Amino acid sequence: MKKVSINHFSGDAVDLAKFLLGKLIEYKGHKAMIVETEAYKDDQASHANKITPRSEIMYSTHGHVYVYLIYGMYHCLNFTTNKGERGAVLIRALEPLEGLEEMHKRRKTDKIHNLCSGPGKLCQALNITKEINSTKIHDKLKLYHYKEIPEEDIHATTRIGITKALELPWRFYIKKNKFISKS
DNA sequence: TACTGGATTCACT
């Protein structure tokens, strides 16, 4: 399998969000395909809106892993992008491929579609924690080309920005994929 | 130093 080049992470977050669909994540012996993503850049509701020690990585790097804790209980996996500008792509759902037994154990469920169908769920299933925050892609978490997703199979949704009349962020998912999140 | 609230999930009704 061919590694995804870091060069892909120097462009716009929206482009990257779309590009990442169908790519394969390998981490700690687990393999899973990305089926749902969300792009963040100028949205007031996102960490990308302001430079802080936590979000600094989104300004200063591209092609890095950005993991943070939400609601005190769940981790969210992001990739930084947009060289020279703020931006990140949140991974919202995965299709599990290998390492399912451990995923079931961690998630405490026997339903396969409940393993990685949400940002918090997939981090729990793959044991992704802040331990890999700010590491480079391919350093600990690896990313490979896996499946080409035709344009017509990609669904894009928008959300109106909180204070700006911008349609941000852009959420992308693979149509008819049973592993996408419900929300 | 203290307070506030969130890029979520799950149990319960």
Added chain:
DNA sequence: GTGAATCCAGTAA
């Protein structure tokens, strides 16, 4: 459909 769990980054003082 609603609310609780839970903790730390960000902010104000």
